[in-house]
Amino acid sequence: xxxxxxxxxxxxxxxxxxxxxxxxxxxxxxxxxxxxxxxxxxxxxxxxxxxxxxxxxxxxxxxxxxxxxxxxxxxxxxxxxxxxxxxxxxxxxxxxxxxxxxxxxxxxxxxxxxxxxxxxxxxxxxxxxxxxxxxxxxxxxxxxxxxxxxxxxxxxxxxxxxxxxxxxxxxxxxxxxxxxxxxxxxxxxxxx
Amino acid sequence: xxxxxxxxxxxxxxxxxxxxxxxxxxxxxxxxxxxxxxxxxxxxxxxxxxxxxxxxxxxxxxxxxxxxxxxxxxxxxxxxxxxxxxxxxxxxxxxxxxxxxxxxxxxxxxxxxxxxxxx
Numbered sequence: 001x002x003x004x005x006x007x008x009x010x011x012x013x014x015x016x017x018x019x020x021x022x023x024x025x026x027x028x029x030x031x032x033x034x035x036x037x038x039x040x041x042x043x044x045x046x047x048x049x050x051x052x053x054x055x056x057x058x059x060x061x062x063x064x065x066x067x068x069x070x071x072x073x074x075x076x077x078x079x080x081x082x083x084x085x086x087x088x089x090x091x092x093x094x095x096x097x098x099x100x101x102x103x104x105x106x107x108x109x110x111x112x113x114x115x116x117x118x119x120x121x122x123x124x125x126x127x128x129x130x131x132x133x134x135x136x137x138x139x140x141x142x143x144x145x146x147x148x149x150x151x152x153x154x155x156x157x158x159x160x161x162x163x164x165x166x167x168x169x170x171x172x173x174x175x176x177x178x179x180x181x182x183x184x185x186x187x188x189x190x191x192x
Numbered sequence: 193x194x195x196x197x198x199x200x201x202x203x204x205x206x207x208x209x210x211x212x213x214x215x216x217x218x219x220x221x222x223x224x225x226x227x228x229x230x231x232x233x234x235x236x237x238x239x240x241x242x243x244x245x246x247x248x249x250x251x252x253x254x255x256x257x258x259x260x261x262x263x264x265x266x267x268x269x270x271x272x273x274x275x276x277x278x279x280x281x282x283x284x285x286x287x288x289x290x291x292x293x294x295x296x297x298x299x300x301x302x303x304x305x306x307x308x309x310x311x
Contacts, residue, residue: 022274026295030207033299039214103202161247
C-alpha cells in the first residue's frame with residue numbers, strides 16, 4: 001500500500017468511526033437525560049434504545065480495531081468457527097429490533113443455498129455487522145436480504161448514498177476471497 | 193415557541209424532540225436539509241437546530257440557504273455535529289450559524305443555548 005493510499009484510508013476510517021461513535025454516544029447521553037429529568041413516557045422503549053446504542057458502540061469499536069489492523073498491516077484476529085452470514089444477519093436483526101421498530105423499517109429475508117464459509121470468520125462477521133448496521137441506521141422504508149448460490153444480496157427500496165469506507169471494506173473482503181460490490185440500491189457479497 | 197430540528201438520525205432526533213417538547217417547545221422535525229428549509233418557510237420557527245452531516249443537503253449548506261432568506265436573517269441557528277475539529281467548527285460558524293455543539297451533548301445544554309438566544 002503506498003503512503004497516499006495509507007493516509008487516505010486512515011483518514012476515511014477515523015472519520016467514519018469518529019462520527020458513528022459520537023452519534024451513538026449522543027444517543028445514550030440524550031436518552032439518559034430524559035430518564036434523569038423524569039421525562040420519559042415509555043421507559044422500556046428508552047431502555048431498549050440505550051441497549052441498542054451500546055450494541056452499535058460495540059460493533060463500531062470492533063470494526064475500528066480490525067480496519068486499523070488491516071490498514072497498518074498488523075496481525076488480525078481469527079475465529080475458529082466457519083463464517084455463517086445467515087446466522088449473523090439474523091442476530092443483527094434481532095439485536096436491533098427496537099431500532100427497526102422505532103424507524104418503522106420492514107426487513108424481509110429469503111435465504112437459499114447459503115452455506116457457512118471457510119474464511120477469516122472474525123473479519124467477515126465484523127464487516128458484515130458494520131454493513132448491516134449502516135444500512136439499518138440509514139433505512140427509512142424497506143430492506144430485502146436474500147441469498148442464492150452463496151451470494152448475499154442486501155436490496156434497499158430507497159436509494160441511499162454509500163459511505164466512502166465501503167471501498168476499504170471491498171479491498172479487505174477481497175483479501176479473504178469475498179467479493180463485495182455495491183450500487184445505490186443493492187449491496188452484493190459473493191462468497192467463494 | 194417553535195424550534196425546527198433537522199437530523200437524519202431518527203432515533204436521536206426523536207429523543208431530542210421529546211426532551212424539548214417536555215421543556216415547553218413546539219417541535220418541528222426534518223430528516224434532511226431540503227426538508228428543513230421547506231418546513232422553516234412553512235412554520236417560521238423561532239430557532240433552528242441542524243445536524244451537519246445529513247444525506248443530500250448538509251446542515252452547513254442548509255444554513256447558508258436559510259440565511260439567504262430575509263425572514264431568517266436573525267433566527268438563531270445551532271449546528272449539531274459529530275465532527276469535533278477546529279476547522280469543522282470554523283466552517284460551521286462561517287456558514288452563518290450562531291453556535292456549534294458537538295456530539296455527544298446534553299439536551300439540557302441545547303435547551304439552554306436556545307433559551308439564551310430566544311428568551
